[in-house]
Amino acid sequence: MxxxxxxxxxxxxxxxxxxxxxxxxxxxxxxxxxxxxxxxxxxxxxxxxxxxxxxxxxxxxxxxxxxxxxxxxxxxxxxxxxxxxxxxxxxxITQLRALRDERDRLLKLAAVGSTLPTILHGLKNPLAAITVAVEVMSEELTDPEVREQLLAVLAEIRRMRLVLEGVTAIGQSVHGYGRHAIDKTVREAVAILGVRAESCGVHLRSAIEPIEPLPFVPAVISAIVFNLTVNALQACRSGDTIRIHARSDDGEFELAVSDTGQGMPADVYQRCTELFFTTKRTGSGIGLALCRQLAERAGGTLEIVSVPGFGTAITVRLPHQAPAA
The missing domain is CATH 3.30.450.20 (PAS domain)
Incomplete structure (x- = not known):
């Protein structure tokens, strides 16, 4: 026996x-x-x-x-x-648990992708109406003080719209119909985020090269810029610097966001693109997971280099043409 x-x-x-x-x-x-x-x-x-x-x-x-x-x-x-x-x-059961965790991650992503866009869509419509109303008022009013206040309100509305785009990109595709000025899209997002960076005492520097019109969805590109930059801001202290670089070369669009913040320890680095994983009290754990999903579904890549105490650099590369179905 x-x-x-x-x-x-x-x-x-x-x-x-x-x-x-x-x-x-x-x-x-x-x-x-x-x-x-x-x-x-x-x-x-x-x-x-x-x-x-x-x-x-x-x-x-x-x-x-x-x-x-x-x-x-x-x-x-x-x-x-x-x-x-x-x-x-x-x-x-190590491999079995890994498969189970990946299944749970995908189920969470599917749940968020199916419910959140519907909820946020209800917010974007009235926000668009408010934007138009404030723009018209700012053009018609002649009082400089009131006009300045309206422009400040308009800047906040645009920031809110960028935040919504940063979340509602879940489940969407990078590639779309028609070609758009993606360099302009990146510049507009950087301009809005620059106000937030300034309020945190963080220096935001950008180098956006001229880019030919690309068959990308502008709102999705804005979402990637927003999430990567906010992630960098959350890792920075007053006096740190964030650099954003966008270019297009050899049939590929490249967006790089680097910071001189805290960097990530090894255990955080291993999990930083997991859905809902966050080490921040106010973090959602959605941003990097969303960017990774968007890049991979577009046939591109998301690369992360992080050194504790020195900062983090994240590079997203997206092919101009959508992958074959």
Missing amino acids: QDVLEHMPTALCVVDPSGHVEFANARARQLLERPLDHVEIGAVLAPLAILNDPGSTSLDVALPSGRTATFGYAVRAIGTADAPRHIVTFQD
């Missing part, structure tokens, strides 16, 4: 009341990367057997190789009341 247990495809261990592992089959030793007599096997498995928490079925384990694995496990008591023992069976 022991020979059968030894060669089972499922990892199996027998733990005595003191936490000593009496038996660990070959699969268990392989997964744990430890021999049977290694004291850490007991340290890993004994808590599972002793606590037998019905609400927990998985455990993250740091392995000698440096890898952290997720084990799904089950515990069953055997023996007598005077000499209880526990059988622990487990398997490596």
Whole structure:
């Protein structure tokens, strides 16, 4: 029987009341990367057997190789009341959990993409009407003080519209019908964001090269500029600098946003494009995830370089032509 247990495809261990592992089959030793007599096997498995928490079925384990694995496990008591023992069976579910997390991320993105645009569309229509009304009033009124106040209101309305475009781009496509002056689109977004940067004490510098009309949706490009710049602003302190560079070359549009802010530690860098992941109290965790989705769906790329203490540089590259369906 022991020979059968030894060669089972499922990892199996027998733990005595003191936490000593009496038996660990070959699969268990392989997964744990430890021999049977290694004291850490007991340290890993004994808590599972002793606590037998019905609400927990998985455990993250740091392995000698440096890898952290997720084990799904089950515990069953055997023996007598005077000499209880526990059988622990487990398997490596690290890849399964990664697939589950990716599924959950896509479901969240789909939920946001299906509901948020509808809600925000109801805000954009009255906002457009207000914009027209304020523009007409600012042109007709002659009082310079009132006109200046109306222009300030108009600037805030345009900023709100840019914010809405930054969110409603979820589920949209970069490529559209007709060609548009994308360099003008980027300049307008930068001008609006410059006011916000100035209020934070951050220097916003831009180098927007002349770009031929491209078959892009202007609102989606505005959304990318907005989200990347806001992400940079949130990482900056007063006195820091953000640089925005846009150009077109070899059939590809390139937008680069770099900052001299705090940079990202390794754990944040690994997850920064996950939907709803944020380390900021007021962050939504949508911006970088949205930019990555837009770039990849357009057949492009989003590249991130970040050095803690020195800043972050994000580059989005989009092909002029949409990928074949």
